Structure formats: structure tokens, C-alpha cells
Amino acid sequence: MHRGAVDDASTSLGINLLGAKGMSALRSHAVLMFLYALATSAFFALLWRSTKSERIRFFIWVFVALFFGGIALAWAMYPFPK
Numbered sequence: 001m002h003r004g005a006v007d008d009a010s011t012s013l014g015i016n017l018l019g020a021k022g023m024s025a026l027r028s029h030a031v032l033m034f035l036y037a038l039a040t041s042a043f044f045a046l047l048w049r050s051t052k053s054e055r056i057r058f059f060i061w062v063f064v065a066l067f068f069g070g071i072a073l074a075w076a077m078y079p080f081p082k
């Protein structure tokens with residue numbers, strides 16, 4: 001198994017807070033993007049809308065735009081070289 005720079009840096013600095021098994025889910029880009037979209041959507045829905053139905057619709061709209069928009073952008077950029 002290849003250990004990248006992120007693994008080496010976190011281990012050498014002693015930042016292994018949850019252990020090797022606990023941090024595996026938080027290292028996935030899709031999981032982190034999901035959590036970011038969830039938190040950002042909830043924040044903006046609570047901040048910018050006043051009724052419950054508006055907040056729910058706005059939350060879903062922003063979440064779909066962030067999560068699936070990020071996946072679509074990654075898919076569109078995939079053929080380009082690094």
C-alpha cells in the first residue's frame with residue numbers, strides 16, 4: 001500500500017486524533033464534499049430564508065448544486081492533463 005505525503009505529515013506531527021481506522025472515511029473526497037455541501041446548505045438556508053418550506057426547498061437546491069455540481073465539474077475536468 002502506498003503512503004502519500006498526507007499520511008506521512010499527519011503521522012510525523014502526531015495529529016492522528018481518531019486513529020487510522022477512524023480517519024479513513026474523512027479522507028475520502030466524496031465524503032468531505034458531501035459534508036461541506038450539507039453544512040453550507042444548512043447554513044445558507046437558515047440564514048437567507050424565513051419560512052420552513054422555503055428553507056427546505058433552498059437547502060435541497062443548494063445541496064444539489066454544490067454536491068452534484070462538484071461531481072459534474074470533476075467529470076468535465078478529468079480528461080485534461082495535470
